Amino acid sequence: MDIILWIAQNIFVTPAILLGLIVLVGLLLQKKGPSQVVSGTFKTIIGFLIINAGANVIVGSLNIFEPMWKEVFNLESSALGEFMGQEAFNNQFGSMVALAMTLGFLINVILARFTKAKYIYLTGHMMFWTTMIFAGILVNSVGTDVSFWGAVIFLAVILGIYWTVQPAVTQPIMRRITGNDNIALGHTSASVALLGALGGKLLGNKDNDSEKLQLPKNLEFLRDSNVITALTMIILFVIGAVVVTVKQTPGSQELMASAGEQNFIVYSIIQSFTFAAGIAVVLMGVRMFIGELVPAFKGIATKIVPGSKPALDVPILFPYAPNAVVLGFLGAFVGAMIWLVIIGNTVAYVFVPTMIVLFFHGAAAGVFGNATGGVRGALLGGFLTSTIVAWGQYFMVRSFIGNTIPDTAMWAADSDMFILGPIVSFLGQLFF
Secondary structure, eight states, X not given: OHHHHHHIIIIITOHHXXXXXXXXXXXXXXXXXXXXXXHHHHHHHHHHHHHHHHHHHHHHHHHHHHHHHHHHTTOOOOOOOXXXXXXXXXXXXXXXXXXXXXXXXXXXXXXXXXXXXXXXXXXXXXXXXXXXXXXXXXXXHHOTTOOHHHHHHHHHHHHHHHHHHHXXXXXXXXXXXXXXXXXXXXXXXXXXXXXXXXXXXXXXXXXXXXXXXXXXXXXXGGGSHHHHHHHHHHHHHHHHHHHHHHHOOHHHHHHHHTTTTSOHHHHHHHHHHHHHHHHHHHHHHHHHHHHXXXXXXXXXXXXXXXXXXXXXXXXXXXXXXXXXXXXXXXXXXXXXXHHHHXXXXXXXXXXXXXXXXXXXXXXXXXXXXXXXXXXXXXXXXXXXXXXXXXXXXXHIIIIISTTSOHHHHXXXXXXXXXXXXXXXXXXHHHHO
16 A cells, blocks of 8 residues: 555656656567667656746746636635535545545546557546545535545546547547647546537537638738737737726735836736747657657557557647637636636625636637637637636636635646536435
């Protein structure tokens, strides 16, 4: 048991190491030479760490963007009442989460080996958070005296099935996006991505592809994804910065103080470019590690799980439709502002829009929506993302996880978890 816990806590939650080991095994199974084995393994780890570095740059910029817009709308987190909280929950149920995640992954591999859904889920950090949120829902539904091994097996079965089925249902659209069948999407944004594709098909225009926009010659610079990303973020940052500067409230003064001696609007513009730079870094890392992972994975596919494909994190979508990534986020951001006002004035709940979720999930929905409905599909996919995230957070915090880790659900839960949460709760009450 200690070995399983060690593996879960040191390998599964470190995707770079997990992916590096997979490439190492894949290359050894293909009997590649030492030079190719070392090079492929190292470049995979480095490539993934580059993605993390870029993602951290993006998150750093969003961590300024988010409080700025909270201040614009005078937002404060809702009072959550009595609950365990993340630290207490980890102390009591951390081993259950680690074991359920490990066994769930083994079930995923077995299902990939013996069924037609030959996808191996490799997004380790999302595996951890999904297990954590589902465990919080289960304990919330059946009580803290839940059977340890019963809960481990219950969660592992649900997670193993989810990690196998989720890439399978998104793969038809993935093939259209990537133009091949080499990789799959392994991310909790699958539900909004599919909704984006459906919305784009019903209401979009696939001939108006976001990556083939017809622009006047003087506006051709907008074809560059780096430029359009920076320009979009500059507009959003500057609007927020101007409002904050005018308000002169204690909160706005605290925000402006974060700029130090620099003018706050100039500081915000720099953050816009920083965000765009983070996207560029992510894209470079994706190209590097995908270039090593896919050929190496053939060794696993042919020897251990014949015909299997790696299901990977959402940034793998970015190189295929970078403009749709921005459009998806834009649609999600506008939708979040709309739902923030509506939810606040109807059910008296202050929705806390998590920009990290809105960006990555809105981006997936944007790319999927663009694949079926062009620019309109990408924007609609983003709006649908914000709808699921806003109402999902409300119902999750109020009804399904309020006694355990609602604090975590407000920033670490997202689209698929919000949709599957009620099912996990129902099944938990049925079996325990």
